[in-house]
Amino acid sequence: GDSVTxxxxxxTLSEEAFLTINCTYTATGYPSxxxxxxxxxxxxxxxxxxxxADDKGSNKGFEAxxxxxxxxxxxxxxxxxxSDSAVYFCALLSSGGSYIxxxxxxxxxxxxx
Amino acid sequence: EAGVxxxxxxxxxxxxxxxxxxxxxxxxxxxxxxxxxxxxxxxxFLLHFVKESKQDESGMPNNRFLAERTGGTYSTLKVQPxxxxxxxVYFCASSQNGGANVLTFxxxxxxxxx
Numbered sequence: 143g144d145s146v147t148x149x150x151x152x153x154t155l156s157e158e159a160f161l162t163i164n165c166t167y168t169a170t171g172y173p174s175x176x177x178x179x180x181x182x183x184x185x186x187x188x189x190x191x192x193x194x195a196d197d198k199g200s201n202k203g204f205e206a207x208x209x210x211x212x213x214x215x216x217x218x219x220x221x222x223x224x225s226d227s228a229v230y231f232c233a234l235l236s237s238g239g240s241y242i243x244x245x246x247x248x249x250x251x252x253x254x255x
Numbered sequence: 256e257a258g259v260x261x262x263x264x265x266x267x268x269x270x271x272x273x274x275x276x277x278x279x280x281x282x283x284x285x286x287x288x289x290x291x292x293x294x295x296x297x298x299x300f301l302l303h304f305v306k307e308s309k310q311d312e313s314g315m316p317n318n319r320f321l322a323e324r325t326g327g328t329y330s331t332l333k334v335q336p337x338x339x340x341x342x343x344v345y346f347c348a349s350s351q352n353g354g355a356n357v358l359t360f361x362x363x364x365x366x367x368x369x
Binding site for chain 1: 258259288290292295296297298299300303311346348357358359360361362363
């Protein structure tokens with residue numbers, strides 16, 4: 143079945159550091175890929191998405207590129223801010239079937255001033 | 256537009272007791288989903304409503320869990336009797352047309368079973 147594997151957290155960085163959160167997936171067909179973010183006390187919200195191979199999703203300085211050859215969708219940001227502290231979830235939606243998104247375990251990011 | 260609202264935000268109960276979680280989706284969203292996240296693990300799918308009908312309940316762990324969506328509006332998820340392993344955060348999400356539409360999530364209901 144479909145699955146998403148994320149790097150274990152927490153990831154702790156200083157402000158303005160470079161961020162990478164790894165995500166790899168297993169799915170049949172050609173899934174759409176997503177990153178959701180959950181800020182403290184709030185629900186998950188979509189951060190970015192990519193629907194086909196080599197697409198790059200971007201938002202708020204974050205980027206992720208859909209790599210079919212490595213089945214990966216790593217999240218990156220060049221310079222993190224304290225306000226980026228949150229839990230980040232990688233997810234996929236299979237191209238055929240139930241349209242139920244599959245999520246990873248989430249990676250907590252803590253950014254210190 | 257009001258978001259997805261979940262109640263309660265946190266519930267602490269003893270093993271064997273009953274808890275009912277409520278989700279109010281965004282008005283007009285026919286699709287409603289329940290997910291659960293056990294501490295540090297994946298957000299796992301529980302079930303999916305389209306209006307008042309259960310479209311997919313393959314993720315429901317066992318018959319101690321009962322979900323309803325009367326009238327296709329709000330939904331409740333009842334756990335009876337609760338067990339220790341039911342502890343976690345229960346998320347509700349809704350979407351307008353299902354399919355590849357992005358889900359809008361509530362803030363979650365944290366359940367602690369002692």
